[in-house]
Amino acid sequence: MSAVRTTPRSFRIALVLLVLLAGLPFLGSAYALRIGTFACMYAIMAVSWNVIGGFAGYPSFATAAFFGFGAYCGGILLGKSWTLLAAVSIAGGAAFVAALLFGMVLLRLRGHYFAIGSLAVAEVLRELTNTASNLTGGGMGLNIPLAVKGSDSVLGEATFFFWAMWAMLFLCFISVRLIQTSKLGFGLVCIKQNESAADMIGVNATLYKSLAFAFSGVFVAMAGVLYAAWVHYIEPGDVFDVLFAVKPIVMALLGGLGSPVGALLGAFAFLGIEELVWRNYLQIHSGVLGFLVVVLLLFLPHGLMSLTQSLRSRSGRKAVA
Amino acid sequence: MLGVQVILNGLVLGCLYACIAAGFSLVWGVLNVINLMHGSFIVLGSYLAWGAYQALGLGPWTTLLLAAPLFFGLGYAVQRGILNRVIAAPVLVTLTLTFGLDLMLNNAMLVAFKADYRRLILDPPLGTWSMGELVVPVDRVIAMLFALLLTLVLYAILRRSRVGRAIVAVRLDREAARLMGVDVPVIYATAFGFGAAMAGCAGVLLAMIFPISPISSGPYLGKAFVVCVLGGLGSVPGAVVGGLFLGLIESVGSIVLGPEHAVTLSFSLLIVFLIVRPHGLLGKRGFE
């Protein structure tokens, strides 16, 4: 049963895209690898955000919190000579449990209040990280030792992290797709459409929302570990950046809300645009990004995908009042 | 004596916070829109004060008279021209839209003024007042008094003027307001204009105390959030209560826990309030 109408065809398109992405290392270019790794990371964020924001309809700004949490968890564990796999698993598990518990209270809030609450989590975590300098290095940042043994070339390490991030994206995408077609996903869509009606037909909304929140965090946190290991150095302002909370939303909006495939495409499109802007308008890149966001919301409220689907009657329905 | 000094610092800070938050709270309460540009409006106001002093030799208190109409017009135009098109859209859309606008505004300021801090240094400096061990910089006291005054003016407009009453009426019951012949879109734009004017004026005042940089917009916005949630949404008294509360907490907190914990404290407070008392200290009844 497709609770959200993602056709098997667009799912296959997404899989093809993922496979194509996997071809990047064969270009042998460090730049391509870097872009590819970022593409995977962004896609993980957007596809994950989609679970809470797209399926359940809760405007979460907690992605930065999950990412930073994962990065620091990973950084600290790697610093204590744990293996990368262990660090990833532990950070992911901790993020899942924390999000589940935190979601139980936070998700009682709706609309703006939830948005602010989720945003504040990142702020609190960042400040805590800043002040707990014994553990995290505080504002000075945290150096992270090489996590990959045996790859002596720079390109080799880059390739490794590309594959790691790619695998994480693959895992994330398949998981989210499974959630979408599962009872959980169906329940989340019901909650988004009408929470009290969902309650009335027997959906345990609190549990479902919290699970959605947890799933929207777990892969992002694990990607955070990989990112930390990849770049060897993190600082609080970097990984808890509010932009990490907003970009996934823009990507998901770009691809069309509620579909993991859209989120994937949105992430790639966003990265492409961002890269272009970075290269050509370094000075005003955030302004151009803002401009894109504004144009997107005002003129393409259903995302890029809606451009291709020869304007259906629905597209005008919700647009402006 | 330390206690008195701490409380005094807290009050000064609190009045400024109230002024920062009052307009933000008004927009949120009346339009149900969170204006993420609020922080950048404040910074822009600071630059205006700096520019007016550098170029024209105008003191910040004079610049206030300039800032209020300028920012009102800016806010009115932004609401009418852009925000009003999505006013009925879900939270995610309005929130992301103002975020996009904020990115543009903030980036424009970065390009125009660079990221490095500027200071508005009054010549001659105003010095400090001291009473025994108590020391208070005069510029802070003046800024605090003006902040209080501005907040009071906003309160008076909302309470006493025709348009202010209409703003409050729309907030309380939009349909009943329509029955009274109120043009709701105009009132929305007006409320947004007032919000922007408060931000601009607050920025002018803050320029007297704090260094000016586009980077400050985030922290200012954060304060506005916290104050709104602490005091209760959409009311001037709520903003004052929330502002003073936050100012005192931060002032006391930075002594007890160390200054580096002030921000953590305020955001932790925000989360606790959201969960335990989402309508703030004054409850949801407050309105003006």
Add this chain to the structure above:
Amino acid sequence: MPGPRSMRELLRLVGVTRRFGGLTAVNDVHLTVGEGEILGLIGPNGAGKTTLVNVITGVHRASAGQVLYEGRDITRLRPYQSARVGIARTFQIVQPFPELTAIENVAAAALFSQAGMSQASARASAAAQLAFVGLGEMADKPAFSLTLAMRKRLELAKALAMKPRLLFLDEVNAGLNSTEVDHAKQLIREVAGRGVTVVLIEHLMKVVLTVCHRVVVLQNGALIADGTPKEVVNDPQVVGAYLGKKYAQLHEPQHGRQSAGAQSGVADTSVGVADTLPAGEKR
């Protein structure tokens, strides 16, 4: 009005009270609903009917009193839990999942209300319910595209998919035209014919009087009458609640000896209709 009243008790309210601040919306309500009954719950605007249903289904918690369902205390159940024990309801203002198709709407109800239901079997059950309410053709249309009458039936199909034993129908006929109302009445009877106990909250007296076995009247949160439809519409307290005390005093005390002949005519017909109709429904 034979059978239903002697039947086994399904729901019992003991002194149920619900206050909002200083306002008592439901005041010390004692009520028993027998299995298989079609009970009408009526009362003027703001009488507390919907609040009472909200208390029973766990949307609001009772300020005092107890709700017993099959002898079990369900006073503190949350709405999703009460959905899972077999209590379903429709809403006064229809609450579909607008962007889901009709069949997805109904399948959701089947899936989440019953343990061990697979998505495939939920969909199969949904198809059956849609056919039952006459929406088989609309299965793949999104709910927002249905007409009001169809959405009302969709709401009913959703409730039925939950396999309820007790079903609250809140204003299922509001906003329908008379053909649609007749159709809805027929559906309600058929639902009851399947052995579902129905509590009908209704403004349209013609529906209440012809469909219900028993009617209770709520005014200002308190029960003021309980009896057959005929007894209830002729109860001076009920007439007072609906048309004003003065009207009741003016028209009621003499009953049949009214100056206007129409008055007694109404009373006479009501005897005939109320007695024959529900009884004529053979189960």
Add this chain to the structure above:
Amino acid sequence: MSESSHLLRVNGLEAGYGEITVLWGIDLTLRRGEITALVGSNGAGKSTLMRALSGLITPGAGSIEWEGRALQGRDPKAILAAGIAHVPEGRRLFSAMNVEDNLLMGAYARRDPAAAIKRDMERVYAMFPKLYERRAQAAGTMSGGEQQMCAIGRGLMSAPRLLMIDELSLGLSPLLVEQLVEALQVLNREGLSILVVEQDVVAALELSSTAYVMDMGRIVQSGASADLMGDPAIRRAYLGALADETSL
């Protein structure tokens, strides 16, 4: 056509919410200087009719003619300016505002000099002295009766020629209702036309000179209020048309 006696004439009005039509072909005429009552059970469409008349909802079909001018499709602001004030169901006061500000909101759309508005406010206070006592109190904290006075006062502040009151007595004590009824009669004698929706049928018919009975979105009976007192149509509209059920 007797221009002079007809204040408002509604013809074939259809209105509702979105795709849901609530009112079907409403014909209704209000005469200048009269009190007209609308009676009928819950959900009969009385409030919807008032909302259509005050422009809160836009009619789907039909005409509303006010002193020869077409009013259908105009917004509440224009209709208020034309001289129709609407005291909505549930009073809808601005609860956190004080009484005086509520009254001032009633005069919001007027462009008259402050003195004229002040004078009208004094009149309201003279009519409802209780409101003067409470003028600085938040409207939401007053009793139901005081709130209804305030709502009527707020309606009067727009200096209307037709005052529409939805649910005059809902939740009020009989004594208070008496008081309100007297106030309305005084206003009426001074020339104000009134359209009132009232649950208490006898009160409504005693107050009004003409009445309309609504059921399921239609006018099912109308006439002089005194004649309607014993009309079975009224009882049928409230408590069910048992006679009509034999067709089943």
